[in-house]
Amino acid sequence: MPPTERKLGFSQLRVGIFVLFGLAVLAFLILNATGDFNPFEKTMSLKARFASADGLREGADVQLAGVHIGKVDAVRLLPPDSPDDAKIEAIMTINQTLDGKPITDRIRTDSTAQLVATSILANDKMINITPGTAKGSAVTENNVLDSTSAMSINQLTQTGNELLQQINKLAIPTNEILNKANQGEGTLGRVINDESLYKNLDSAVAETRTTVVKLQTTLDKVNSGSGSAGKLLNDPELYNSLNRTVEQLESISKDLRAGRGSAGKFLTNDELYNETRAAVRDLRESVNNIKPALEQINRIAADVNSITTDLNEGKGTAGKLLKDEQLYNDARDSLAKFNSTAAKLDVLISDTQSGKGTIGKLLTDETLYNNLNQTTSNINQITTEGTKLIYDFRQNPKKYLTIKFELF
Amino acid sequence: MNPLKKFLFELQEITTLIVHAFIGLFKKPYYLVDLVKQMDIIGVGSLPIVLLTGFFTGGVLILQTFPTLAYYGIQNEAGRSVSTSLIRELGPVLSALMVSGRIGSAISAELGSMVVSQQIDAMRALGTDPNRKLVAPRILALVLMLPFLTVAADIFGIIGGGIVASGLFNQSFDTFLTSVRNGITIEDIIGGLIKPLFFGLIIGSISCHKGLSTTGGTVGVGRSTTSAVVLSSIVVIIFDFFLSKAIQTILDVKPI
Numbered sequence: 001m002p003p004t005e006r007k008l009g010f011s012q013l014r015v016g017i018f019v020l021f022g023l024a025v026l027a028f029l030i031l032n033a034t035g036d037f038n039p040f041e042k043t044m045s046l047k048a049r050f051a052s053a054d055g056l057r058e059g060a061d062v063q064l065a066g067v068h069i070g071k072v073d074a075v076r077l078l079p080p081d082s083p084d085d086a087k088i089e090a091i092m093t094i095n096q097t098l099d100g101k102p103i104t105d106r107i108r109t110d111s112t113a114q115l116v117a118t119s120i121l122a123n124d125k126m127i128n129i130t131p132g133t134a135k136g137s138a139v140t141e142n143n144v145l146d147s148t149s150a151m152s153i154n155q156l157t158q159t160g161n162e163l164l165q166q167i168n169k170l171a172i173p174t175n176e177i178l179n180k181a182n183q184g185e186g187t188l189g190r191v192i193n194d195e196s197l198y199k200n201l202d203s204a205v206a207e208t209r210t211t212v213v214k215l216q217t218t219l220d221k222v223n224s225g226s227g228s229a230g231k232l233l234n235d236p237e238l239y240n241s242l243n244r245t246v247e248q249l250e251s252i253s254k255d256l257r258a259g260r261g262s263a264g265k266f267l268t269n270d271e272l273y274n275e276t277r278a279a280v281r282d283l284r285e286s287v288n289n290i291k292p293a294l295e296q297i298n299r300i301a302a303d304v305n306s307i308t309t310d311l312n313e314g315k316g317t318a319g320k321l322l323k324d325e326q327l328y329n330d331a332r333d334s335l336a337k338f339n340s341t342a343a344k345l346d347v348l349i350s351d352t353q354s355g356k357g358t359i360g361k362l363l364t365d366e367t368l369y370n371n372l373n374q375t376t377s378n379i380n381q382i383t384t385e386g387t388k389l390i391y392d393f394r395q396n397p398k399k400y401l402t403i404k405f406e407l408f
Numbered sequence: 409m410n411p412l413k414k415f416l417f418e419l420q421e422i423t424t425l426i427v428h429a430f431i432g433l434f435k436k437p438y439y440l441v442d443l444v445k446q447m448d449i450i451g452v453g454s455l456p457i458v459l460l461t462g463f464f465t466g467g468v469l470i471l472q473t474f475p476t477l478a479y480y481g482i483q484n485e486a487g488r489s490v491s492t493s494l495i496r497e498l499g500p501v502l503s504a505l506m507v508s509g510r511i512g513s514a515i516s517a518e519l520g521s522m523v524v525s526q527q528i529d530a531m532r533a534l535g536t537d538p539n540r541k542l543v544a545p546r547i548l549a550l551v552l553m554l555p556f557l558t559v560a561a562d563i564f565g566i567i568g569g570g571i572v573a574s575g576l577f578n579q580s581f582d583t584f585l586t587s588v589r590n591g592i593t594i595e596d597i598i599g600g601l602i603k604p605l606f607f608g609l610i611i612g613s614i615s616c617h618k619g620l621s622t623t624g625g626t627v628g629v630g631r632s633t634t635s636a637v638v639l640s641s642i643v644v645i646i647f648d649f650f651l652s653k654a655i656q657t658i659l660d661v662k663p664i
Binding site (some may be wrong): 027 | 417421424
């Protein structure tokens with residue numbers, strides 16, 4: 001039974017105090033075991049400045065190369081006159097030790113703070129600090145880290161959207177082109193659908209191969225020194241003769257320079273030059289004389305031009321000849337008729353040649369000719385006879401003209 | 409008496425009560441008949457309210473989460489949400505709260521009236537330790553029966569969820585059961601069965617203490633009954649938080 005209430009002192013509540021203390025320690029240990037609740041952990045604060053918080057909230061994760069080391073304590077706007085890439089300041093509270101070593105071994109003054117998205121879907125951000133190198137010195141309390149901002153999903157989707165629109169624009173003509181190509185229209189369509197190109201290419205390649213083989217053999221021959229090309233490459237004789245020629249040329253040029261011979265005089269003597277000048281002067285005068293002739297020609301050309309315009313407009317006979325289709329049509333008809341006539345003639349002639357019909361026989365059958373010949377020779381004979389007869393008749397007309405006067 | 413001293417005094421009294429009851433379990437005479445009788449009253453007697461609570465809790469969980477899950481197209485995983493939340497958290501806590509309402513009040517009222525009518529004093533005078541005869545069987549019965557009641561509540565919660573899913577949302581019961589199985593891990597079940605052991609101890613010790621420390625006649629009985637239910641419910645919920653944290657850490661429960 002409990003003692004009376006007034007007399008109760010702390011000394012009589014030892015069990016209660018002990019149990020309460022035990023429960024408190026147990027609760028603390030339970031919370032501390034997962035590492036979420038570390039009231040005795042020493043922390044330090046660092047700062048990073050960004051252009052925009054863009055989803056960064058108080059309590060967001062702070063990671064060192066992906067490992068959780070602290071939290072964002074506050075996100076603050078900087079004064080309005082601050083530079084564009086540092087409009088907000090995030091104050092991070094990070095643990096002073098990591099795996100028993102001071103965090104300043106890893107976070108150096110050359111570490112950078114990146115604003116990165118926690119997931120693709122959400123726009124929540126956290127800060128990732130890159131590990132520093134030995135070049136930098138250890139960070140101190142309230143150090144402002146250099147910052148870079150990773151591309152947010154919003155920016156990414158915006159860029160992607162623009163890209164998609166461009167692709168869409170591109171896709172419509174591409175589709176049309178591909179459709180046409182599928183149907184075999186145009187060069188591309190032929191390239192895709194027609195096999196002849198492939199065959200041509202294939203035969204071209206085969207030909208090329210044989211050509212290359214031939215070239216190879218030719219080159220082999222050339223190398224071995226046979227044929228003209230081989231001699232050109234391998235025989236020193238040409239070179240020697242060329243060399244000799246060049247030497248001779250050299251001596252000729254020397255002579256020329258010295259003014260020997262006609263060519264030398266041509267180069268060195270002024271006389272020829274003077275004559276040439278006089279000739280040029282004469283030529284100039286002739287040109288001046290030619291000028292009026294040219295004007296005349298010009299006028300003729302203008303006339304011809306006007307005639308041509310008339311012709312173009314179809315005036316006059318020649319114009320009609322050019323412009324009026326009647327003549328052309330007539331000519332066409334005539335030609336057609338001529339053609340048919342010619343064809344008929346052709347048939348006729350071929351018939352004739354083969355000996356059909358009268359004319360054919362006339363041409364091919366020799367009997368008529370023989371008969372005619374015979375007849376002609378007969379006629380000839382008759383004519384000679386006739387001639388003789390007439391001659392005879394003239395000589396002795398009495399022979400024939402016996403007029404008998406018979407009187408009763 | 410200042411509140412701090414009062415709180416410490418209560419804590420001390422409850423601790424000594426538990427210790428005495430625990431020691432009394434291993435000493436003759438064993439009050440096995442009392443234990444069985446209390447198990448019947450506490451366990452079997454509380455079954456209907458616990459089953460009803462579990463059934464409708466599971467049903468309302470599906471009712472509230474199914475449209476949201478369907479919005480994201482994962483309504484086939486609706487059973488997972490019910491099984492995880494019921495087995496990990498709602499089954500133990502809701503059964504403990506129902507039992508503290510029904511049994512905690514009964515224990516403190518019974519013991520309080522015995523104190524008021526001086527039956528406890530008479531018992532002590534006759535050489536029977538009320539801690540062993542009255543307190544130990546009640547606490548032990550609660551510690552033993554509450555896990556069973558929790559399991560019953562879990563099962564009926566899953567059944568209730570399944571009925572709502574198939575009846576109201578036209579999801580096949582097999583789909584629901586498959587996702588329930590996917591949601592349950594052995595760590596969840598072990599953690600869900602460790603919690604009611606502590607809850608039984610809390611409800612029993614607080615209710616017995618409140619009953620035995622009743623003063624002020626029949627009015628005091630009512631006061632101690634109310635405070636027993638309120639205090640045990642609050643302590644159950646507070647302990648639930650720390651127990652969950654401890655179980656998560658010790659059993660390394662993976663988030664689903």
